[in-house]
Amino acid sequence: MTRIALASTNGQTMTGECPETAPMSIRGMTVSYGQKPVVFSVDATFPEGSMTAIIGPNGAGKSTLLKASLGILRPLSGIVTVFGRPLNSQRHRIAYVPQRASVDWDFPTTVLDVVLMGLSRELGLLRLVRPRHRARALDCLTRVGMAEFADRQIGQLSGGQQQRVFLARALAQGADLYLLDEPFAGVDAATEKAIIAVLKTLRAEGKTVVSVHHDLSTVGDYFDRVLILNTSKIAEGPVADAFTEANLQAAYGGRLATAQVAGIPAAG
Amino acid sequence: MSGAEFVPLSLTPILIGVFAAIACALPGNFLVLRRQALIGDAISHVVLPGIVVAFLITGTVTAWPMMIGAAAAALLAVLLIEAIRRLGGIEPGAAMGVVFTTMFAGGVLLLERSDTSTVHLDVEHALMGNLESLIWLDAFGWGSLLDPEALAGLPPELLRMGLSMIGVVAFIWLFWRPLKISTFDEGFAQVMGMRTNLIGLSLVAVSALAAVAAFDAVGSIIVIAMFICPPAAARLMTDRLGAQVGWSVVFATLSAVLGYVLAGYGPLWLGAEDSVSAAGMIATMSGIVLGLAALFGPARGGAQG
Numbered sequence: 001m002t003r004i005a006l007a008s009t010n011g012q013t014m015t016g017e018c019p020e021t022a023p024m025s026i027r028g029m030t031v032s033y034g035q036k037p038v039v040f041s042v043d044a045t046f047p048e049g050s051m052t053a054i055i056g057p058n059g060a061g062k063s064t065l066l067k068a069s070l071g072i073l074r075p076l077s078g079i080v081t082v083f084g085r086p087l088n089s090q091r092h093r094i095a096y097v098p099q100r101a102s103v104d105w106d107f108p109t110t111v112l113d114v115v116l117m118g119l120s121r122e123l124g125l126l127r128l129v130r131p132r133h134r135a136r137a138l139d140c141l142t143r144v145g146m147a148e149f150a151d152r153q154i155g156q157l158s159g160g161q162q163q164r165v166f167l168a169r170a171l172a173q174g175a176d177l178y179l180l181d182e183p184f185a186g187v188d189a190a191t192e193k194a195i196i197a198v199l200k201t202l203r204a205e206g207k208t209v210v211s212v213h214h215d216l217s218t219v220g221d222y223f224d225r226v227l228i229l230n231t232s233k234i235a236e237g238p239v240a241d242a243f244t245e246a247n248l249q250a251a252y253g254g255r256l257a258t259a260q261v262a263g264i265p266a267a268g
Numbered sequence: 269m270s271g272a273e274f275v276p277l278s279l280t281p282i283l284i285g286v287f288a289a290i291a292c293a294l295p296g297n298f299l300v301l302r303r304q305a306l307i308g309d310a311i312s313h314v315v316l317p318g319i320v321v322a323f324l325i326t327g328t329v330t331a332w333p334m335m336i337g338a339a340a341a342a343l344l345a346v347l348l349i350e351a352i353r354r355l356g357g358i359e360p361g362a363a364m365g366v367v368f369t370t371m372f373a374g375g376v377l378l379l380e381r382s383d384t385s386t387v388h389l390d391v392e393h394a395l396m397g398n399l400e401s402l403i404w405l406d407a408f409g410w411g412s413l414l415d416p417e418a419l420a421g422l423p424p425e426l427l428r429m430g431l432s433m434i435g436v437v438a439f440i441w442l443f444w445r446p447l448k449i450s451t452f453d454e455g456f457a458q459v460m461g462m463r464t465n466l467i468g469l470s471l472v473a474v475s476a477l478a479a480v481a482a483f484d485a486v487g488s489i490i491v492i493a494m495f496i497c498p499p500a501a502a503r504l505m506t507d508r509l510g511a512q513v514g515w516s517v518v519f520a521t522l523s524a525v526l527g528y529v530l531a532g533y534g535p536l537w538l539g540a541e542d543s544v545s546a547a548g549m550i551a552t553m554s555g556i557v558l559g560l561a562a563l564f565g566p567a568r569g570g571a572q573g
Binding site: 067070071072088091094096098102103104107108109110114117120121123124125126153155169 | 301443445446449451452453455458459461503506509512567
């Protein structure tokens with residue numbers, strides 16, 4: 001926290017202390033579906049050891065920014081560096097947790113098997129899954145409280161359990177940068193607690209976490225930085241500086257209900 | 269049935285039928301899971317004019333010209349679909365539907381107007397295959413399997429189908445992990461650095477190879493049953509991908525063997541004097557297997573409930 005506070009006193013809200021080697025740095029990202037830009041000229045830096053919430057109204061381009069930064073979508077323009085290097089050379093250091101609804105949970109596979117997918121970079125094409133790989137996958141399941149479900153078919157899980165399995169798969173990757181797309185969407189309170197505990201542990205280990213987030217009331221509790229988006233970037237920086245009513249009004253406009261603003265500092 | 273009758277008349281058609289069924293069922297597993305089951309159907313429609321043109325140019329029904337003609341037709345189809353979609357502003361599904369049926373119809377017309385009296389290539393065979401004719405006339409019994417002279421007279425389709433099946437098996441085995449991961453979670457696979465477009469394209473290409481190779485055996489219409497029915501039935505038997513693929517091979521083999529035997533002998537047992545189309549019976553058996561799996565399969569009804 002101190003480091004981030006220092007960074008902000010420099011007056012550099014756009015970047016962390018060391019942008020050229022930051023876990024992820026996005027410059028001039030523009031993505032459009034057809035004629036209309038969904039993400040317009042966004043710069044963002046996610047400093048090492050930080051935990052950033054990407055927030056903004058529906059259709060603000062939050063998921064799109066994440067996907068374009070990871071090469072899942074092709075941006076019109078934009079440069080992404082990961083730990084100061086091109087994305088393709090650093091993929092082994094990235095773990096991505098897609099939206100739970102983006103996959104078919106009827107797929108014929110087990111919980112443990114999904115977590116083992118996180119090891120596929122080191123398993124390569126043909127290396128066999130050894131007991132030590134299984135033990136590692138099981139360990140990741142234990143960290144999210146899902147070890148007892150290892151042999152279940154994934155379709156038999158609740159939404160929250162599925163989300164925890166996805167997080168366990170990300171943990172198995174042993175990455176330094178974790179990017180999550182709405183990990184709390186449609187999950188139970190216990191899962192939300194379990195996930196945030198794991199993410200905070202990751203941050204304590206010096207890992208970097210970035211998450212698309214919806215619930216404005218938990219931003220301050222869960223994250224230390226925010227990136228507020230509404231096609232363009234509205235604000236970026238430590239929660240205390242950037243997560244202000246003025247910035248939220250700018251992003252959400254009339255869509256921001258008074259109840260959502262409760263507890264948010266009036267000025268930054 | 270004695271070896272003297274079975275080996276020359278039934279062994280090779282059954283083997284070719286089984287190889288074709290397995291070669292189609294293996295990629296079919298992934299097509300079904302990717303909700304692309306009808307790609308197999310589309311491919312088999314599109315390649316017909318390519319096969320016919322290849323025949324008209326070379327005058328023979330041999331492997332390489334057929335494959336090249338089929339590939340050229342598939343390429344043309346992709347270009348046409350893209351052109352119609354862009355110029356007409358039509359949704360992709362409609363553009364595909366138009367191109368597939370038009371190209372197939374063109375293939376049928378071309379076949380009708382061309383002189384194919386010297387080879388087994390006519391409309392009926394193009395639609396339903398020609399499995400019954402792929403017999404081994406040089407064989408006299410089981411002993412012929414060890415007789416080099418008799419083996420030299422094996423129908424070339426057997427080797428072609430066998431090699432195609434081995435190619436398909438090798439592809440699925442080698443790319444099992446990327447196929448599985450990119451089928452389940454494409455975004456995750458991409459972030460891991462997998463070339464998911466290339467994987468998807470290879471799967472379609474391998475399916476096309478299987479469809480073209482199976483053309484002799486089951487024609488270009490009924491082959492769709494081989495792509496979809498065994499994997500779909502297998503999915504209802506298990507919740508593990510590996511086991512599903514195993515079941516699909518079992519069902520493919522079962523349908524091919526039962527279908528061929530029932531087509532040849534079923535009508536006789538019922539008192540009729542002729543036989544029915546082997547490909548038709550194989551497809552019917554595949555459908556029956558799928559129906560039984562839907563009724564009694566342990567993993568039916570979806571896990572989500």
